[in-house]
Amino acid sequence: MALADGSIFYGYGFGATGVTTAELCFNTAMTGYQEIMTDPSYAGQIVTFTFPHIGNTGVNPEDDETADPVAAGMVVKWDPTQPSNWRATETLSDWLAKRGRIAIGGLDTRRLTRAIRQQGAPHVALAHDPDGNFDTDALVEQARAFPGLEGLDLALDVTCSQSYRWDEMRWAWPDGYPRQTAPKHKVVAIDFGAKRNILRCLASAGCDVTVLPATATAAEVLAHEPDGVFLSNGPGDPAATGAYAVPMIKGVLEAGKPMFGICLGHQMLALALGAKTIKMNHGHHGANHPVKDNETGKVEITSMNHGFAVDSQTLPKGVIETHISLFDGSNCGIRMEDRPVFSVQHHPEASPGPQDSFYLFERFAASMAG
Ligand SMILES: NC(=O)CC[C@H](N)C(=O)O
Numbered sequence: 001m002a003l004a005d006g007s008i009f010y011g012y013g014f015g016a017t018g019v020t021t022a023e024l025c026f027n028t029a030m031t032g033y034q035e036i037m038t039d040p041s042y043a044g045q046i047v048t049f050t051f052p053h054i055g056n057t058g059v060n061p062e063d064d065e066t067a068d069p070v071a072a073g074m075v076v077k078w079d080p081t082q083p084s085n086w087r088a089t090e091t092l093s094d095w096l097a098k099r100g101r102i103a104i105g106g107l108d109t110r111r112l113t114r115a116i117r118q119q120g121a122p123h124v125a126l127a128h129d130p131d132g133n134f135d136t137d138a139l140v141e142q143a144r145a146f147p148g149l150e151g152l153d154l155a156l157d158v159t160c161s162q163s164y165r166w167d168e169m170r171w172a173w174p175d176g177y178p179r180q181t182a183p184k185h186k187v188v189a190i191d192f193g194a195k196r197n198i199l200r201c202l203a204s205a206g207c208d209v210t211v212l213p214a215t216a217t218a219a220e221v222l223a224h225e226p227d228g229v230f231l232s233n234g235p236g237d238p239a240a241t242g243a244y245a246v247p248m249i250k251g252v253l254e255a256g257k258p259m260f261g262i263c264l265g266h267q268m269l270a271l272a273l274g275a276k277t278i279k280m281n282h283g284h285h286g287a288n289h290p291v292k293d294n295e296t297g298k299v300e301i302t303s304m305n306h307g308f309a310v311d312s313q314t315l316p317k318g319v320i321e322t323h324i325s326l327f328d329g330s331n332c333g334i335r336m337e338d339r340p341v342f343s344v345q346h347h348p349e350a351s352p353g354p355q356d357s358f359y360l361f362e363r364f365a366a367s368m369a370g
Pocket of ligand 1: 237262306308
């Protein structure tokens with residue numbers, strides 16, 4: 001693997017062969033490598049995992065967050081061993097190879113993570129050649145040629161091509177939350193790169209979900225006569241995605257519909273309300289991020305995956321900052337003062353991750369109840 005600063009890391013290649021370029025980010029989650037690799041928000045990124053035992057539970061068809069891996073590649077501490085899990089149907093290595101994703105093992109991923117924290121997320125070229133023929137100068141040039149995520153709209157690459165209905169529920173819903181309920185609220189979900197488990201959580205909270213492509217206009221959304229509109233997670237720079245999504249969100253706001261956004265959806269809502277987003281140094285990618293609910297004082301441990309953030313200094317009047325990160329104080333949630341319109345930066349669907357924030361799905365369902 002070559003970094004744009006000229007440093008070279010050697011390891012053991014697995015998965016597909018070839019070269020891929022991307023931004024390198026780290027993820028500190030101890031579980032859920034398959035969900036992470038198939039999260040569409042990781043388009044344009046290679047993930048380095050700080051947890052050392054990656055691949056040990058193999059891969060299975062149920063845990064995909066979308067049809068195929070979307071992250072451009074993976075970097076791990078060990079060469080993955082044989083899977084040991086009753087749900088595994090394939091090894092991580094074969095799964096990656098069949099789906100054209102390159103991986104490298106044998107790197108000190110915690111050292112790499114410290115470097116990313118200090119220098120920011122680097123641009124890299126990841127190469128796998130079983131014969132070991134690497135032109136390292138050329139790889140460094142390829143890493144330098146990667147344009148970076150700033151200004152990139154990647155939602156168009158991962159959104160659905162046409163609308164569809166979603167009725168599958170979560171197979172496990174934690175105690176203290178409603179059991180799966182019959183659909184009561186008609187929801188249009190805008191797919192900027194939606195994770196399946198978010199759609200399952202909406203269905204489990206009683207939403208009858210119709211998913212529309214990222215480019216849907218306000219008129220197309222409102223034609224479904226929804227009780228509420230959901231804005232999904234997704235990859236890339238929110239400011240670049242805003243060209244078509246912001247006018248749609250403004251139109252839906254004018255119609256007075258309840259709205260809920262997660263991650264990219266949160267950033268898009270903030271942009272539509274007049275705030276700005278910024279690129280973070282190394283972002284937040286993990287499953288143990290403490291977030292404070294400013295209104296109740298309660299702390300939630302959350303799952304996160306974002307490299308951009310809403311600049312809370314730019315929130316207009318009438319928009320309240322509801323959640324903040326206890327790691328760095330960055331914005332993690334907003335709501336409109338006078339309407340059931342709210343969004344969060346973290347991932348309440350917890351796939352993977354802790355389930356503290358599930359209440360947000362219920363809050364959305366409750367906002368449509370009246
Ligand atoms: N998970 C997401 O939706 C990520 C949002 C956005 N692409 C970011 O990196 O901040």
